[in-house]
């Protein structure tokens with residue numbers, strides 16, 4: 250029994266190392282049959298103890314026999330997921346091993362200190378004001394919720410209403426303003442917070458998906474109460490960034506709060522060449538982002554930054570239970586900055602990434618993804634019948650094949666089935682498009698070039714077939 254942890258952890262390490270060693274060459278899409286997975290992992294609740302090593306081996310089979318998506322591999326470009334830095338995986342193992350409750354300082358001085366240090370490093374990395382408060386929720390969705398709760402507190406307090414005490418039922422009406430291209434999670438946060446989504450003002454966007462300032466000015470002219478404006482830096486499809494400087498100036502003239510969805514775009518601020526893209530974001534009142542996408546830490550870690558620490562804290566922990574120690578200067582209590590109570594020390598893998606990469610390493614990671622996106626756009630545009638739909642400003646590329654939606658959807662299906670790379674679909678300006686999101690440190694220019702050949706072959710076959718009828722198509726290379 251005494252050695253059980255050493256054998257089990259060694260076994261898990263072995264499986265993990267095998268997984269990572271093979272990640273570049275395994276089929277990118279999951280290949281396992283759902284019934285097989287259910288049989289392997291399911292059945293009735295075991296009546297009694299079983300071998301722990303066997304439990305770990307069964308888990309490993311679920312992964313090694315096709316049940317996981319190689320989304321942290323070099324050629325996964327679907328959604329926006331990000332890879333994993335080895336040092337952050339290793340740090341994450343220690344987080345589980347120590348099993349610290351990151352709620353109050355007293356329960357884990359080392360992880361509470363790491364959270365404090367990481368918050369400070371992120372402020373430095375992004376060039377935010379020193380007084381910014383920082384929280385580490387599960388993801389950008391919960392970061393929105395946290396930031397918008399702080400916004401709700403702040404704008405209502407200015408109107409003489411204490412929302413945490415008095416609730417929303419009789420509160421002054423808040424004018425919530427969003428862009429037409431906002432991420433779904435902004436709507437989620439608004440409905441969790443009791444704002445609903447129906448009374449929200451929606452501001453039209455330009456052809457790249459960025460909020461139009463003239464249209465925002467028209468909306469603001471109709472508002473007479475407290476105002477919260479939700480903007481974004483980095484559209485999920487095009488990567489477009491709202492004109493944040495102008496928006497902040499305008500909204501602040503109306504006494505409103507500006508929130509930025511910076512899931513993607515905030516990372517541009519960590520690169521000197523790209524920083525001008527998000528100019529003005531530091532003037533915003535709050536910003537949500539995450540580390541599990543572009544910083545390449547394992548799931549999960551969201552990031553929330555608030556320019557008004559007092560509103561941030563008031564919106565989260567505004568009562569302290571008798572058994573909780575009082576907040577002490579320099580001894581951070583994580584519960585003050587997020588909706589969770591007991592929680593994992595999710596800042597530790599972020600700290601490990603920042604400590605290991607340093608400022609220049611983060612800048613290079615961001616730069617490399619953008620260079621790969623640029624390469625995709627440049628090379629794909631040369632292929633007949635392929636059109637790049639967006640101005641590539643960040644790590645996002647939108648492509649369309651032929652001139653009807655079916656051709657594009659068929660190319661996506663074939664590429665996903667081919668196993669070499671994975672791209673998802675979307676709708677852009679009412680047209681079907683293939684999305685390319687580059688956000689893994691593992692993706693190299695060579696990976697891009699290999700994918701371009703896969704895409705070229707799929708596109709040629711699909712477009713040919715649609716012209717002359719079905720032929721025989723095969724991927725350039727395939728996994729046996």
Ligand SMILES: *Cc1c(COP(=O)(O)O)cnc(C)c1O
Nearest residue numbers: 329388389390432434485512539
């Ligand atoms: C992914 C994403 C979110 C949601 O973030 P989670 O970390 O998944 O909660 C919000 N906004 C944008 C632009 C995103 O890309």
